[in-house]
Amino acid sequence: MKNSSGLSFLDATFRSIYPQDFEYRQRAEEHLNQLTMPHWALGDLMDLAVDLAGMTRSLQPPVARKKVVVMVGDHGVAAEGVSLFPAEVTTQMVYNFIRGGAGINALAGRSQTEVCVVDVGARDSFDELVETGRIVAKKIGHGTANIAHGPAMSRTHAVMAVEAGIEIANDLAATTDVFGTGDMGIGNTTPSTAIAAVFTGEKVSELTGRGTGIDDAGLLKKIAVIERALQINRPDPKDGIDVLAKVGGFEIGAIAGLILGAAAHRKPVVVDGFISTAGAMIACSLEPFVRDFLVCAHCSVEPAHKVLLSKLQCRPLLELNLRLGEGTGAALAMHLVDAAVAILTEVATFSEAGVSDSSRSVQK
Ligand SMILES: Cc1cc2ncn([C@H]3O[C@H](COP(=O)(O)O)[C@@H](O)[C@H]3O)c2cc1C
Ligand SMILES: O=C(O)c1cccnc1
Secondary structure, X not given: OXXXXXXXXXXXXXXXXXXXXXXXXXXXXXXXXXXXXXXXOOHHHHHHHXXXXXXXXXXXXXXXXEEEEEEEEOOHHHHHOOOOOOOHHHHHXXXXXXXXXXXXXXXXXXOOEEEEEEEEEOOOOOHHXXXXXXXXXXXXXXXXXXXXXXXXOOHHHHHHHHHHHHHHHHHHHHHXXXXXXXXXXXXXXXHHHHHHHHHHOOOHHHHOOOOOOOOHHXXXXXXXXXXXXXXXXXXXXXXXXXXXXXXXXXXXXXXXXXXXXXXXXXXXXXXXXXXXXXXXXXXXXXXXXXXXXXXXXXXXXXXXXXXHHHHOOOOOOEOOOOOOOOOHHHHHHHHXXXXXXXXXXXXXXXXHHOOOOHHHOOOO
């Protein structure tokens, strides 16, 4: 899609993404160095506070309004038996989200995070939910094609999936301080693993995990399916849209777009689990500066997740053996985003509190 300036919507978005602000990072660091505690005693939370200041260009980073966006899409490759669960669970879980009965609803509620569900590519349609405003419709297709036989989607649809995510970020930016990513789509650990293999060059057999809980035979089949998908489609690691089109998913593209859109608005985006990190990898391949706006929530039990996080040079905040997705890890990490801002804005400095600084003590 081109806009009036002749730039594509994607290019215009990439051009509005800048790195973190160095000056605000430095000011935050100087302030944190003076707090009434041993040097950097709150560790990674202090690093997060510096990041949030650099992202938002503020020493009081706004984080009150939190939103986790759950992107929904189905996968043709589910027909290969790569998941323990049938494809209809994707739709059933959408209704569960709307009723408030899913893991994400419970965890988001506890961190005052709103949940926004977006249909990008579910097999089914949700006309009533869309008409009543309970989910957002950005449907690009009724599930992807089976990557074991050919590309997941056309290049045009891959661009549209990323654009859909950017549009969601644009629509929500005025009412959101911190974004979180989430996913729902039976079979989606298979395309996510394929994406990880393309970008890291690691062996599929070392990257593939059990997703929803497949057994040993299922795992071997899943590895073979991913290897076949890569062989047949030959995705180009230098072209993120090509990777998305050939072995990705609609919701993975929309997650990439949400991340790009959030960064373009200088809003932190808390990246959930493995599927979201595959989306982040696509986003970073399209525009590397986007990396500066990621807050990586956790490292899941999927082996490829750790490898992707290290490729992105992201240190996850939590390690809790999660393997759910939906945005649950992002909702949990929102507590830590609040904690980081509280440290930056509420803790007294040595001089404010009249506490002796280590620089004035004499070590014998
Ligand atoms: C009831 C249920 C709820 C979920 N919520 C997230 N997922 C997660 O598991 C799926 C990926 O694993 P695989 O590739 O093995 O299918 C995705 O739908 C992901 O969102 C769920 C899976 C199930 C079964
Ligand atoms: O890490 C994840 O996000 C994950 C792992 C397994 C299944 N669904 C999601």
